[in-house]
Amino acid sequence: SLHAVKNHLYFSFISLPLAFISIFLFSMQVSMKMNSVGHVLFAIIAWLQIIPFICGIISSIYLLKKISPVLNVSNPSVYKRYQLAETLKWSIALVSTVSAASAMIYFFLIGAYSTISIQYLIIIILEFAIFLPLLQLIKTIKGKPVKA
Numbered sequence: 237s238l239h240a241v242k243n244h245l246y247f248s249f250i251s252l253p254l255a256f257i258s259i260f261l262f263s264m265q266v267s268m269k270m271n272s273v274g275h276v277l278f279a280i281i282a283w284l285q286i287i288p289f290i291c292g293i294i295s296s297i298y299l300l301k302k303i304s305p306v307l308n309v310s311n312p313s314v315y316k317r318y319q320l321a322e323t324l325k326w327s328i329a330l331v332s333t334v335s336a337a338s339a340m341i342y343f344f345l346i347g348a349y350s351t352i353s354i355q356y357l358i359i360i361i362l363e364f365a366i367f368l369p370l371l372q373l374i375k376t377i378k379g380k381p382v383k384a
Contacts, residue, residue, distance in 0.1 A: 240302055244297045251367050252292040256285040258360050259332050266339045270346065278339070281332045291325035294318075 260282045267278035298318050302308060340357065343349045360363075 238305065240305060244302065245300050245303075247370065248292065248296050251370075252296075253289055254287045254363060256292070256329065256368065258363055259329060259336070262340075262357075262360060263332055263336045266336045266343075269343055270339070276334065276338075281335060281373040284328050288325040288329045291307075292319040292323050295325065 262283070263282035267275050267282060270278055293319060298314075298321075302310065309324050340349070
């Protein structure tokens with residue numbers, strides 16, 4: 237069980253950067269479709285993906301250090317910083333994805349879309365299609381599924 241959790245965290249070092257790079261590319265694609273204010277706004281949203289990337293690495297390192305058979309109680313201030321990193325990571329990623337997807341849907345509805353936009357959407361869907369089964373594979377230890 238400990239091995240599966242560690243494998244999951246090691247997997248997150250690969251999957252999370254790829255996810256944030258996809259959000260970055262998606263937001264930049266939307267940025268290119270916008271005029272002045274929208275262009276700047278979505279470019280900022282794209283570059284904000286550096287924050288969740290760093291928070292994800294910090295969170296994974298923190299958890300890898302905490303995982304051991306011996307109970308290791310965290311300092312409350314360190315744990316609060318971990319919670320802040322997780323909140324920042326998922327808040328920025330979620331708001332960015334929803335904003336870019338909403339803008340892209342708007343462009344689809346008004347007919348101002350390009351085929352390259354569809355390619356970025358397909359990339360994100362393919363990431364989910366690849367990483368979710370891989371995540372299930374990592375949760376398996378020596379043929380025994382780990383219960384969540």
